[in-house]
Amino acid sequence: MSNKELLTASYNFTLPDELIASYPASPRDHAKLLVYDRQSDTITHSYFYNLEKFLPKDCALIFNDTKVIKARLFGKKPSGGKIELLINRALNAHDINVYIRGKVKVGTELYFEEKLTAKVSKLNDDGSREVNFYQHDKLLRFEDLLPIIDKIGHIPLPPYIQRADEDEDANEYQSVFAKEEGAVAAPTASLHFTPEQHTRICKNHKHAYVTLHVGSGTFKPVETDIITEHPMHSEYYDISPEAKIILDSDIPVLSVGTTSTRTIEFYARNKGQIKGEANLFLHPNNKPLRVNHLLTNFHLPKSTLLMLVASFVGLEKTQALYAEAIKEKYRFYSYGDAMLIL
Template sequence: MNNPELLTSSYDFILPDNLIATHPAHPRDRAKLLVYNRQTDEVTHCHFYDFEKYIPKECALIFNDTKVIKARLYGHKPSGGKIELLINRPLDANNINVYIRGKVKAQTKIIFDEGLEVVVKELKDDGSRIVNFFQKNELLRFEELLPIIDKIGHIPLPPYIQREDNAQDATEYQSVFAKEEGAVAAPTASLHFTGEQHKRICKNHEHAFVTLHVGSGTFKPVETDTITDHPMHSEYYDISDKAKKLLDSDKPILSVGTTSTRTIEFYARHKKMQRGEANLFLHPNNKPIRVNYLLTNFHLPKSTLLMLVASFVGLEKTQELYAEAIKNNYRFYSYGDAMLIL
C-alpha cells in the first residue's frame, strides 16, 4: 500500500486538550469560520456571522433537520447494580439497538424512572445490545418511547466532552431547525446558525431539508490499517420531495454538514431511494459527485468525518488546513468552530 490517502495513520494528528470545545460559542454565530477557496487556494479567517457573505450566489443549501433525543438513560438491575444505557437506533418499531455500560446478558431486566423497563434480547458482536422497552408491561413502539425519555433521559454529549449534560445542552446541542426526532448525536455544522440568521439565509437562497438520524457510529474511529477496509455504519435517512427536486436538478449544492453530505451523496448513487439506510463512506478514493461546497466542523483524528473532508480537498490540503486551524486556536469537535470549503 503506497497511497498515503488510503492509510488510516495519515489521518492522525495531535490536538492540544485546550482546543477541544466543551461548550458552544455564545451567541452561536460567534464561532470562528475558516473559509478555504479551492479555486484560488486561499484561506480566510472570519466568524460564522460572516457566513452569508461567502455563500456562492447560484447555489442551494441543504440542511439536516434531525433532532437529538435524550438517548442516555440511567437505571438499575433488580439486584441494584447500576446501568447506563445509550440508545443508538431503532431497528424496527420495537427492537432498539443500544449500548449498555454494566454487565448484562440475554433476558436481563433494567429498571428506569416513570415505570420504564428494558429487557435485553440479544448481545451483538460489535458490543451493542438489542432490547425492548416496556411500560406497565406494555411493549413500547419507538415513537411511544420518545416522550418518556424526553422526561427522564439525558442529552448524549459526545465522549470527548468530559462532563455531565446540563439544562443548557438540551437547546445548545440542537440546531434551531431541528424537527425530526431520532438522532443520538447532533449534526454539528448546524449548531452555528442563529434563528434569525437561518431565516435570512432561507429567504435569500434556495434551500431544502433532508433527515439523517445521526448514530453513535459517527464517533467510531477507523481501526483498520487501510481506510477502505473499515466497515461503515448505516443511518436512517429521508429526503423531502423539495430536496429531491433540488438534488435532481443541476443547481450547485452547498451541504450544511457531513451528515447532509452523506445523505445527498448516497442518494446521488441510488436515485430511486428517497429514504432508507445510508452507509456511504466518502474518502479520497470515493469523492463527492453531487455536493459542490461543504460547511463542516473540525473532526476527530482517524475519523470517517475527517476522511470525508479529504474527499473534497485531498489528504495533503486537509492536513494543512487542520494545522492552520490549530495554529490559530480554532476550537474542535461538536461544540467547536467551523470550516467552509468553496
C-alpha cells in the same frame, strides 16, 4: 491518488486538549469560521455570523433536520446496581439497538424512572445490545418511548466532552431547525445557526431539508490500517420532496454538514431511493458526485468525518487546513468552530 491517502495513519494528528470545545460559542454564530476557496487556494479567517458574505449566490443549501433525543438513561439492574444505557437507533417499531455500560445477559431487565423497563433480547458482536422497552408491562413502540425519555433521559453529549449534560445542552446540542426525532448525535455544522441567520439565508437562497438520524457510530474511529477496509455504519435517511427537486437539478449544492453530505451523496449513487439506510463512506478514493461546497466542523483524528473532508480537498490540503486551524487556536469537535470549503 497516493497510497498515503488510503492509510488510516495519515489521518492522525495531535490536538492540544484546550482546543477541544466543552461548551458552544455564545451566541451560536460567534464561532470562528475558516473559509477555504479551492479555486484560488486561499484561506480566510472569519466568524460564522459573516457566513452569508462567502456563500456562492447561485447555490442551494441542504440542511439535516434530525432532532437529538435524550438517549442516555440511568437506571438499575435487578441486583440494584447502577446501569447506564445509551440508545443508538431504532431497528424497527419495537427493537432498539443500544449500548449498555456493564455486563448484562439476554433476558436481563433494567429499571428506570416512570416505570420504564428495558429487556435485553440480543448481544451483538460489536458490543451493542438489542432491547425492548416496556411501561407498566406494555411493549412500547419507538415513537411512544420518545416522550418518556424526553422526561427522564439525558442529552447524549459526545465522549470527548468530559462533563455531564446540563440543562442548557438540551437547547445548545440541537439545531434551531431540528424537527425529526431520532438522532443520538447532533449534525454539528448546523449548531452555529441562530434563528435570525437561518431565516435570512433561507430567504436569499434556495434550500431544502434531508433527515439523517445520526448514530453513535459517527464517533467510531477507523481501526483498520487501510481506510477502504473500514465497515461503515448505516443510518436511517429520508429525502424531502423539495430536496429531491434540487438534487435532481443541476443547481450547485452547499451541504450543511457531513451528515447532509453523506445523505445527498448516497442518493446521488442510488437515484430513486428517497429513504432507507445510508452507509456511504466518502474519502479521497470515493469523491463527492453532487455536493459542490461543504460547511463542516473540525473532526476527530482517524475519523470517517475527517476522511470525508479529504474527499473534497485531498489528504495534504486537509492536513494543512487542520494545522492552520490548530495554529490559529480554532475550537474542535461538536461544540467547536466551523470550516467552509468552496
